[in-house]
Amino acid sequence: MTIVAEVVRSGFVESVHHGIVALTGRPGVGDTGSPFFPRSSNKPLQTVGMLRSGLVPREFADLAMASASHDGEPFHVERVTAMLAAAGLGPEALRCPADLPLGETAKRAYLRTGGEPAPVLMNCSGKHAGMLATCVANGWDLESYLDPKHPLQVALADAVSELAGEPIAAAGVDGCGAPVLAISPDALARAFLRLVEAAPGTPERQVADAMRARPELVAGPESEDTVLMRAVPGLLVKRGADGVxxxxxxxxxxxxxxxxxxxxxxxVPVLLAALRKLGVEPPLIEEPVLGGGRPVGEVRAVW
Known part of the structure; x- marks a missing residue:
């Protein structure tokens, strides 16, 4: 496995991180052809599947919300609630687990009000709202919408496989309870490129355009996804759990x-390095190593 990043503290390399990087049309790093779980980086591909299955979004920006790992800011929660209401549903229809806001700022503010964990706060609630709205549009059962054999999940798996250009290698259960689908890093990079290069008006392009138009819905105001999409015109970015x-x-x-x-x-440092390999100069997003509450080092890409 290739070392892709190292942690430097006070001028000394204290640890290293191994990884895989796939780049379309260029040599990658590591085994980019073997399947893995992209976690929430799957979401935009699943949203394309929702559109192909008949989802009619209440607003164009709702496609960004359906593709999100949101911070749980009040404007995120309000939009998820509105998406459900437009489908004739309430937050009780969500089958994602109860959680606190993902963003630290939003979490602290929510806890100060005495708030308790709730499914609508969970960072995947936008995806679940989109899934439920798709089920309503088709008359599909709402209680079992997370079952891999449910018509919704079969359609979404078909969409992910078609966009990836390879079969789904495995289906697991993601942190939110929905299926997560294994494809190779090469396939994930290829699928994202398909989204941004699709013809205007197609489901692929609609999802990419919505995410790029409203990046603060995709994650949070200060997340790397939002910062990068705002700084680099045309760039689509979606983070996932476990270093994806x-x-x-x-x-x-x-x-x-x-x-x-x-x-x-x-x-983040590895993603920025990958963008530079493609000739894109991203904004500086620092990943400081702290000691005594102040920066004493950095995490830097080395591949």
């Missing part, structure tokens, strides 16, 4: 990153 990220820029290429030990702090 995927990105694509039309006419340039697609990227898939997987940090082997699941480290989130190594993900």
């Amino acid at each position: 990220s995927a990105a694509a820029l039309p006419g340039v290429g697609g990227i898939a990153v997987k940090i082997s030990d699941g480290s989130a702090r190594a993900r």
Whole structure:
């Protein structure tokens, strides 16, 4: 396994991170052809499947919300609630687990009000709201919408496989309870590039355009996904748990990153390095190593 990042503290390399990086049309790093679980980086592909299955979004921006790993800010929760209401449903229809906001700022503010964990706060609730709205549009059962054999999940798996250009290698259960589908890093990078290079008005392009138009819905105001999509015109980015990220820029290429030990702090420097390999100069997003509450080092890409 290739070392893709190292942690430097006070001038000394204290640890390293191994990983895999797939780049469309260019040599990658590590075994980019073997399947893995992209976690939430699957979401935009699943949203394409929802559109192909008859989802009619209440608003264009709801497609960004359905593809999100949101921070749980009040505007995120309000939009998820509105998506459900437009389908004639309430938050009680959600089958994702109760949780607190993912974003630290949103979590602290919510806890100060005495708030308790709730499914609508869970970072995947937008995806679940989109899934439920798709079921309503088709008259499918709502109670079992997370079952891999449910017509919804069969349709979404078909969409992911078609976009990836390879069969689904395995189906697991993601943290939110929905199926997560294993494809290779090469396939993930290829699928993201398909989204941004699709013809305007197609389901693929609608999802990419919605995410790029409203990146604060996809994650949070200060997340790397939001910062990068705002800074680089046309760039699509979607992070996933356990050190995963995927990105694509039309006419340039697609990227898939997987940090082997699941480290989130190594993900961003490696993604920025991958963008530079494609000739894109991303904004500086620092990943400082702290000591005594102040920066004493950094996490840097080395591949």
